[in-house]
Amino acid sequence: xxxxxxxxxxxxxxxxxxxxxxxxxxxxxxxxxxxxxxxxxxxxxxxxxxxxxxxxxxxxxxxxxxxxxxxxxxxxxxxxxxxxxxxxxxxxxxxxxxxxxxxxxxxxxxxxxxxxxxxxxxxxxxxxxxxxxxxxxxxxxxxxxxxxxxxxxxxxxxxxxxxxxxxxxxx
Amino acid sequence: xxxxxxxxxxxxxxxxxxxxxxxxxxxxxxxxxxxxxxxxxxxxxxxxxxxxxxxxxxxxxxxxxxxxxxxxxxxxxxxxxxxxxxxxxxxxxxxxxxxxxxxxxxxxxxxxxxxxxxxxxxxxxxxxxxxxxxxxxxxxxxxxxxxxxxxxxxxxxxxxxxxxxxxxxxxxxxxxxxxxxxxxxxxxxxxxxxxxxxxxxxxxxxxxxxxxxxxxxxxxxxxxxxxxxxxxxxxxxxxxxxxxxxxxxxxxxxxxxxxxxxxxxxxxxxxxxxxxxxxxxxxxxxxxxxxxxxxxxxxxxxxxxxxxxxxxxxxxxxxxxxxxxxxxxxxxxxxxxxxxxxxxxxxxxxxxxxxxxxxxxxxxxxxxxxxxxxxxxxxxxxxxxxxxxxxxxxxxxxxxxxxxxxxxxxxxxxxxxxxxxxxxxxxxxxxxxxxxxxxxxxxxxxxxxxxxxxxxxxxxxxxxxxxxxxxxxxxxxxxxxxxxxxxxxxxxxxxxxxxxxxxxxxxxxxxxxxxxxxxxxxxxxxxxxxxxxxxxxxxxxxxxxxxxxxxx
Ligand SMILES: Cc1cc2nc3c(=O)[nH]c(=O)nc-3n(C[C@H](O)[C@H](O)[C@H](O)COP(=O)(O)OP(=O)(O)OC[C@H]3O[C@@H](n4cnc5c(N)ncnc54)[C@H](O)[C@@H]3O)c2cc1C
Numbered sequence: 001x002x003x004x005x006x007x008x009x010x011x012x013x014x015x016x017x018x019x020x021x022x023x024x025x026x027x028x029x030x031x032x033x034x035x036x037x038x039x040x041x042x043x044x045x046x047x048x049x050x051x052x053x054x055x056x057x058x059x060x061x062x063x064x065x066x067x068x069x070x071x072x073x074x075x076x077x078x079x080x081x082x083x084x085x086x087x088x089x090x091x092x093x094x095x096x097x098x099x100x101x102x103x104x105x106x107x108x109x110x111x112x113x114x115x116x117x118x119x120x121x122x123x124x125x126x127x128x129x130x131x132x133x134x135x136x137x138x139x140x141x142x143x144x145x146x147x148x149x150x151x152x153x154x155x156x157x158x159x160x161x162x163x164x165x166x167x168x169x170x171x
Numbered sequence: 172x173x174x175x176x177x178x179x180x181x182x183x184x185x186x187x188x189x190x191x192x193x194x195x196x197x198x199x200x201x202x203x204x205x206x207x208x209x210x211x212x213x214x215x216x217x218x219x220x221x222x223x224x225x226x227x228x229x230x231x232x233x234x235x236x237x238x239x240x241x242x243x244x245x246x247x248x249x250x251x252x253x254x255x256x257x258x259x260x261x262x263x264x265x266x267x268x269x270x271x272x273x274x275x276x277x278x279x280x281x282x283x284x285x286x287x288x289x290x291x292x293x294x295x296x297x298x299x300x301x302x303x304x305x306x307x308x309x310x311x312x313x314x315x316x317x318x319x320x321x322x323x324x325x326x327x328x329x330x331x332x333x334x335x336x337x338x339x340x341x342x343x344x345x346x347x348x349x350x351x352x353x354x355x356x357x358x359x360x361x362x363x364x365x366x367x368x369x370x371x372x373x374x375x376x377x378x379x380x381x382x383x384x385x386x387x388x389x390x391x392x393x394x395x396x397x398x399x400x401x402x403x404x405x406x407x408x409x410x411x412x413x414x415x416x417x418x419x420x421x422x423x424x425x426x427x428x429x430x431x432x433x434x435x436x437x438x439x440x441x442x443x444x445x446x447x448x449x450x451x452x453x454x455x456x457x458x459x460x461x462x463x464x465x466x467x468x469x470x471x472x473x474x475x476x477x478x479x480x481x482x483x484x485x486x487x488x489x490x491x492x493x494x495x496x497x498x499x500x501x502x503x504x505x506x507x508x509x510x511x512x513x514x515x516x517x518x519x520x521x522x523x524x525x526x527x528x529x530x531x532x533x534x535x536x537x538x539x540x541x542x543x544x545x546x547x548x549x550x551x552x553x554x555x556x557x558x559x560x561x562x563x564x565x566x567x568x569x570x571x572x573x574x575x576x577x578x579x580x581x582x583x584x585x586x587x588x589x590x591x592x593x594x595x596x597x598x599x600x601x602x603x604x605x606x607x608x609x610x611x612x613x614x615x616x617x618x619x620x621x622x623x624x625x626x627x628x629x630x631x632x633x634x635x636x637x638x639x640x641x642x643x644x645x646x647x648x649x650x651x652x653x654x655x656x657x658x659x660x661x662x663x664x665x666x667x668x669x670x671x672x673x674x675x676x677x678x679x680x681x682x683x684x685x686x687x688x689x690x691x692x693x694x695x696x697x698x699x700x701x702x703x704x705x706x707x708x709x710x711x712x713x714x715x716x717x718x719x720x721x722x723x
Contacts, residue, residue, distance in 0.1 A: 037558040044563070063229035063237075099559065106557075132558045137228055140544035141221040145229065153544055156563075157570045159388075159511065161218070 019053070021061035021068065026075050030056055032091065033078075036098055037135040044156040045149070047135050055138030055147030067130060073120040074127040078105070081115040081124070102128065173450070177201040177418075179711075180439050180453040182425045182468065185270030186697050187684035188459030189403025190318070190704025191711075193410045196417035198712050203451055204417055205441060207424045208234045208266035210404070211273060213394040220543040224265055224274035225392030227257045228545075233274050233394075234266030239599030242463075245608035247646060253596060262463050262494075262607055262649030268421060269404025270461070271651060272697065276391035276516060276540055277372040277400050279324040280694035281315045281702075283335050284308040285525045286581070289690045293531045298612050299583040300491055304689045305661045305670035306706075308335050314702035314709075319370075322701060323378045323401040326370030333365070333521035343375045346384070349512035351574050354504075355538050356518045358633025364520045369537055371517075372401040372697075381405065390514030391540040403701075420444075426602050427472045428456060428680070434476035436680045442600050455679045455715055457707070462492065462653040462685040466590040467605045469657070469667075482657065482674040485664045489590035493655040493691045494648025495579030496611055498619040499536070500626035501550060502574050502635025509571035515541035523578075523625050524693035531614050534578030534622045534693045536629065544570070552639045574635065576626035579652065580619050580643070581693045583612045588647045590656050609647035619643055652696050657686035671710035672703065679715070683707040 017024035034047025034056075047053070060068045082090040082101055090098060104110065110124040119127070138147030148154070151161045179195050181188050184206035192204045211233055216222070222232040230237050235256050244260040245251050254261045264271040285292045287304040295301070312335075318324075320342050327345035328334035345368035348356055359366035373395075374383045384399040398405055411417040422444035429437045429450065438452035458465045466489035470480035482488055519537035527533045542550060547570055548562070556562055588609025596604050623640040630638050660666025663675035672687055674680040683704050685696055692699065 038563060039560055041560075041563070044567075059229065129557075133228075135558070136545055136548040137221055140548060141229075142217075142219040144219060145221060153566075156567060157544055159544070 019057040022053075022057045022071070026071065027053055027057060029075050029079060029091065032098070033102075033131060034135050034138070036095075036102055037132055038139050045152050047139055049149070050139050050152045051147045051149040052135050052138035055141070055145055056134050058146035059134070059137075064134065067134070070122050070127055070130065074122050074124070077118040077120070078124070078127070081110055081118050084115050174203075174452070176452045177203050178453065179203070179455045179457060180205065180451055181457045181459055182439065183270070183458070183460040183464070183684065184268050184403065184408060184419060185264070185459060185461060185684065186272050186403060186700045187704040188457070189269065189272070189408045189411075190701050191457050191459060191683045191708050192417050192419075193407035194705060194708030195711065196411045196414040199416065202411070202417040203453065204408075204411070204419045205423045205425050205439070205451075206268055206419065206421050208268065208270075209421045211267045211394060213396050216394060218389050218393070220389070220392075220545050223389070223392030223543070224271070225540075226546055229257065231256050231263055231265070235263070236266075240266075241596065241598065242604050243593045243596050243606040245606060247610060251606070259650060260607070262605075262653055264461055264651055264653065267404075268408060268419070269402040272372075272402025273394050273404050274392050275372075275400075275402070275651075275697065276514065276695070278516065278537075278695045279319065279326065279370040279372045279698045280535065280692070281335055281337070282308065282692040282694055282699050283333065283521070283524060286690065286692040286694070287311075289532065289581075292525070296531055296583050296612070296614055298585055299614070300586045301583055302658070302660065302665070302689050305659055305666075311699070311702050311706060312337065314705040315698060317705050318698055318701040322372060322403070322406045323374060324370050324372055324698075325375035327368060328370070330367035331365065331521055333524060341370060343378055346371060346373070346375050346517055348517050349386075349515070350510040351508045351515070352518040352538055354508055355574060355576070355629070355633050359518065359520055359629055362629055362632035364522045364629065366518050366520050369517055369519045374399045374401065379406070386513045388511060388513040388515070388541045389543065391516075424600060425460070425468065426600065428458075428468055428481055430472070430474050430476060430481065432476070434474075434677065436481075436677060446600065455681065455711060457681045457683050457711070458686075459682070459684040459704070462656045462688075463590050463605050463607070463649055465682060465684055465686045466656045467592055467603075470590075470592045471603055481680065482667050482677065484676070487658065487665065487667050489656050490586050490588075491584035491655040491658055492588040492590055492607070492609060492647060492649055492653065493582045493584050493688070494650055495534075495652045495691065495695075496582055496615050496619055496643035496648060497577055498534070498580055498623045498626070498641065498643055499539075499575060499577030500623055500630055500638055500640045501552075502576075502627075502630035502633070503569055503637040504572045504574065504634060505636050507571040508574060513541055515539060520629075523622060527618075527621060530618050530621050531583060532581035532618055532693060534580045534618070536576055536578040536622065536626055539575035539577050542575075550575070552637060574630060574633070576629050578622050578626065579693065579695060580615055580622060581691060582615050582648070584655055584658075584690060585609065585612060590649075607647060607649050611643070611645050611647065616642070616645070652685075652691060654685035654688040654691040654696055657682050658689045659687045660689065672707035673710070681707055681711060
């Protein structure tokens with residue numbers, strides 16, 4: 001099922017969003033953020049390839065629907081508020097600058113000051129901590145909720161998915 | 172169609188209620204056992220950490236559901252907010268047949284003798300309504316034994332020098348240790364402590380027709396894949412149903428306790444599985460709805476005879492809400508200590524449960540259950556990066572190198588920590604919801620600091636290289652170990668029930684759950700709740716029952 005907002009965003013952008021709850025543009029931003037929060041490396045996939053954005057998209061329409069309004073207000077704000085100190089919007093920054101910017105958001109640098117109003121009534125640092133938590137759920141939780149593709153994180157931690165029964169040694 | 176009158180109605184098919192249902196139906200009484208939830212299965216849930224009962228950011232699979240249930244939590248500054256079952260402030264155990272006993276960690280502790288005599292052991296504690304239980308360990312000892320044998324516990328007290336005296340050993344041998352616990356066991360010895368294998372409501376060998384534990388990591392928070400974890404749902408409740416005398420009504424929400432003009436109880440009203448309001452009359456009503464829902468029922472059942480709620484003449488219903496302030500330390504090791512043998516918790520010490528200089532009470536200390544991958548993202552030394560490259564590196568490197576030692580601090584009861592019912596907020600059925608408020612005392616924090624130090628000392632002796640402590644907050648706790656809200660006592664002016672769980676002044680209303688605890692022990696509470704279930708049942712049968720069936 002494609003939700004109303006997805007259809008609308010599809011029309012306005014001339015493209016269909018691969019997401020159900022997030023617009024195409026919101027989804028793209030979440031993809032970048034998921035990779036900054038859980039970066040890909042030579043050994044294991046990052047947030048985006050593990051389908052963290054799909055987890056977030058799915059759950060914002062389901063168990064995490066209370067956070068939808070926050071995402072809708074804060075994602076564009078995160079992108080725009082970047083301009084004041086970095087000249088460009090977030091998506092145009094290089095990877096290292098993006099990390100620095102996010103580190104500042106986490107530290108509360110944007111919780112006051114002129115750009116604060118862009119975020120509506122959600123403190124930027126609060127949004128970021130919620131986003132980090134949701135990324136962790138998506139990366140480490142059961143694939144049945146849309147993320148952790150092929151149990152990527154379980155493999156990363158060296159865990160068998162269906163555990164082979166074992167016996168502890170007697171003490 | 173009206174329901175047929177029965178001998179006994181029991182509200183709640185959890186730890187206490189399951190035991191009472193079996194005892195009374197086996198003795199020949201006709202019983203209706205009400206449960207607001209339903210049966211649950213492993214296969215419907217499997218390995219889903221995000222909805223496990225141990226930490227449920229999406230929703231608690233074992234109930235209650237997020238649509239129809241809510242509560243009010245009052246912050247220290249008096250601010251009230253609505254909370255849902257997947258928030259810690261809600262104070263959730265579960266809502267299903269067996270309740271917490273389906274998904275629990277299954278530690279099967281007997282309280283120590285001192286746990287029943289806290290007031291006479293430690294004296295007056297400022298700000299606390301501390302009291303002794305009206306019964307002692309020796310009164311409950313035979314009922315602990317019964318719980319251990321009928322529900323099934325693996326253990327060996329002979330290795331624990333602080334264990335209270337027992338007549339009969341545990342029915343199954345103690346569990347061995349995984350690699351982490353073996354290292355910790357050696358560390359405890361080195362530190363001069365007395366480690367032993369935690370008694371567990373899990374099968375270390377086949378027992379009563381069910382198989383033995385297969386040591387998976389998804390144990391606490393989950394139903395058992397091979398049905399080797401013992402709760403009321405796979406022991407006493409099936410036995411009760413097999414007598415033909417017990418009618419278990421699932422998805423039925425008891426709304427009120429009904430009383431007559433003399434103030435005696437006549438039955439309950441409830442919303443059935445189709446949300447129709449119905450009545451069930453009975454000679455006796457037993458409340459076993461948990462330490463948060465039992466006082467709610469009493470308070471919601473006010474009548475002209477009971478203007479402040481049933482059993483609440485002296486304003487003790489809902490007071491003295493206790494939990495356990497969990498405290499301890501985490502440690503990282505230089506090498507891998509993880510071997511993926513679950514459930515994780517298996518080695519404990521009772522050296523600091525009591526008799527700690529300058530401290531009231533204390534706690535049993537044990538290694539923790541395996542944290543699953545999402546839970547592990549919260550396991551960090553202070554100041555660590557929460558995301559980015561460092562986050563990922565920490566997960567990869569330390570998931571196999573971490574141990575945690577934790578213990579349930581025995582909280583001092585206080586009159587202001589309490590369950591009330593909300594004036595404004597109602598559940599799906601229009602019933603006023605639980606309102607939780609209160610705080611922990613400074614004494615609890617002193618005990619927590621002391622116990623966290625001991626946990627750190629243990630980890631150090633075991634060879635951990637990076638150790639950090641964690642202390643509980645000051646807010647009221649009401650979650651998995653909730654207790655104390657309808658305390659038993661000899662004086663009707665300072666307790667809710669007599670020592671048999673019979674509500675003062677109402678001869679046919681009983682309580683048989685964690686609400687009865689005067690104090691909540693230095694241990695996880697469930698075996699004590701089960702033992703009380705047997706204790707209360709025996710008294711009901713003596714006072715009201717048919718002659719006890721003779722053993723042939
Ligand atoms: C994840 C987890 C791990 C745990 N690990 C341990 C452990 O290792 N050791 C230990 O000792 N304890 C453990 N516990 C705690 C243990 O489960 C509880 O102490 C115990 O279940 C409480 O027993 P009770 O009879 O007071 O209430 P419950 O067992 O909660 O039973 C109450 C029942 O009443 C039902 N009910 C409530 N209101 C109504 C109503 N109005 N109408 C109909 N039905 C109603 C509820 O749905 C529930 O089934 C754990 C709990 C959890 C959740």
